[in-house]
Amino acid sequence: MERGEKTFTGRVREAARGLGPFRSFEIAGPLGIASSDTQMQALRSTIRDLYRLGELKRLERGLYQYVAPKQKGVRQRLWDVVRRMPARNFTLDDLEQLTGCKRNTVKWFCEWMVNAGYAVRKVRGLYAKKGEMCPDVPVERRGKEHGARSMGHGARSKEEADEGL
Amino acid sequence: MKNTFAMTHNVEMFVALAGSLEKRDRGVDGMGLVFGEPGLGKTRTAIWYADKINAVYFRAKEHTTLRSLLEGLVVELGQAPMYRTSDLYAQARASLMEAPRTVIVDEIDYLAGQGRGIHTLRDLADEAGVPVLMIGMMDAERKIARFRHLYDRLQAHVLRFKPLSGEDVGRFTKQICEVDLDESAVAEIARGSGGKLRKIISEIYRIERIARANDLKEVTASHLTRKAA
Numbered sequence: 001m002e003r004g005e006k007t008f009t010g011r012v013r014e015a016a017r018g019l020g021p022f023r024s025f026e027i028a029g030p031l032g033i034a035s036s037d038t039q040m041q042a043l044r045s046t047i048r049d050l051y052r053l054g055e056l057k058r059l060e061r062g063l064y065q066y067v068a069p070k071q072k073g074v075r076q077r078l079w080d081v082v083r084r085m086p087a088r089n090f091t092l093d094d095l096e097q098l099t100g101c102k103r104n105t106v107k108w109f110c111e112w113m114v115n116a117g118y119a120v121r122k123v124r125g126l127y128a129k130k131g132e133m134c135p136d137v138p139v140e141r142r143g144k145e146h147g148a149r150s151m152g153h154g155a156r157s158k159e160e161a162d163e164g165l
Numbered sequence: 166m167k168n169t170f171a172m173t174h175n176v177e178m179f180v181a182l183a184g185s186l187e188k189r190d191r192g193v194d195g196m197g198l199v200f201g202e203p204g205l206g207k208t209r210t211a212i213w214y215a216d217k218i219n220a221v222y223f224r225a226k227e228h229t230t231l232r233s234l235l236e237g238l239v240v241e242l243g244q245a246p247m248y249r250t251s252d253l254y255a256q257a258r259a260s261l262m263e264a265p266r267t268v269i270v271d272e273i274d275y276l277a278g279q280g281r282g283i284h285t286l287r288d289l290a291d292e293a294g295v296p297v298l299m300i301g302m303m304d305a306e307r308k309i310a311r312f313r314h315l316y317d318r319l320q321a322h323v324l325r326f327k328p329l330s331g332e333d334v335g336r337f338t339k340q341i342c343e344v345d346l347d348e349s350a351v352a353e354i355a356r357g358s359g360g361k362l363r364k365i366i367s368e369i370y371r372i373e374r375i376a377r378a379n380d381l382k383e384v385t386a387s388h389l390t391r392k393a394a
Contacts, residue, residue: 007259007260007262007263008259009259009263010262010263013263049244053243072219077216080215080216080222081212081216084212084215084222084224085212086208086224093166093168096168097168097169097170097213098170098209098212098213098216099216100170103168135240135241135243136243
């Protein structure tokens with residue numbers, strides 16, 4: 001692939017941008033893919049990826065529309081900084097300095113991390129990461145229980161997980 | 166202590182280097198190296214800068230292999246990593262070509278030994294056309310200089326983080342210390358810390374404690390040495 005040449009995802013994105021609401025077979029035409037083509041599978045996967053990235057909105061099953069990619073939010077920025085810190089411990093001051101966010105925002109974020117089970121509060125203003133952090137900030141859920149569940153595999157207890165509930 | 170990210174000479178040079186890599190002319194290599202002794206704020210500056218420009222940040226570890234490097238980059242780029250190393254490379258390249266972002270690789274020393282990791286980063290910089298900024302410890306330059314052809318290309322973009330000079334310590338304390346310091350106190354901090362950021366910060370905490378306890382508006386060297394004695 002030459003430098004500057006569009007990738008497959010780029011071509012899908014460009015086609016989606018100019019289409020309005022579309023289904024996968026409608027975008028296949030502008031991309032030069034026949035519906036019987038094996039590339040249809042790659043096209044569907046790419047549409048799914050763009051949907052996950054928030055660049056596509058699902059209007060109904062199989063019907064998508066392109067929306068501009070969202071800018072990185074404050075929560076994602078703070079999450080990234082915590083994730084990138086080499087040490088396990090981090091302070092409110094660290095986050096304030098490195099992101100330029102206000103004290104209240106940083107406090108709110110750290111409390112959210114504690115409630116969701118991603119960090120523990122050690123002493124005033126000092127927190128510690130609880131484990132490996134994924135690159136994308138997890139979807140917010142309310143309450144300690146939900147946070148804890150999102151850390152596990154959605155099971156409320158070991159018994160429930162064993163029973164497959 | 167004030168909660169602002171202080172701009173020291175090192176930080177300014179870092180920003181200038183990263184900026185020159187981003188705005189480089191066609192034909193100029195996009196790789197850079199920042200190195201220096203521990204405790205000078207390299208990693209902190211890199212994390213701050215990565216947040217500022219939304220760069221891809223990867224921290225190499227002792228056990229990082231070529232595959233785990235590429236996997237880490239692909240994950241940072243927001244994609245589900247494939248299995249094979251060649252696929253991972255293609256994924257990273259395609260993603261960076263699609264949305265070019267500066268790639269910052271910290272603790273490059275761990276990759277410098279094996280060579281493959283460094284050369285893969287060079288390939289990414291060449292093929293995707295994105296700046297790659299490597300950050301390492303004191304030996305990083307020496308280790309990379311073994312790869313003559315690579316080092317020749319990044320020689321123009323090498324920055325050494327130096328211990329803070331007396332003037333720099335003055336600037337730094339002015340930006341983050343909540344108490345006024347006279348020249349003698351600044352000189353005392355510079356002497357005691359050896360220009361290391363970590364030591365300067367702990368010294369500032371101590372100074373602020375002394376100032377609060379004694380209700381001082383300005384702290385001089387005599388206050389510091391008296392308390393230390």
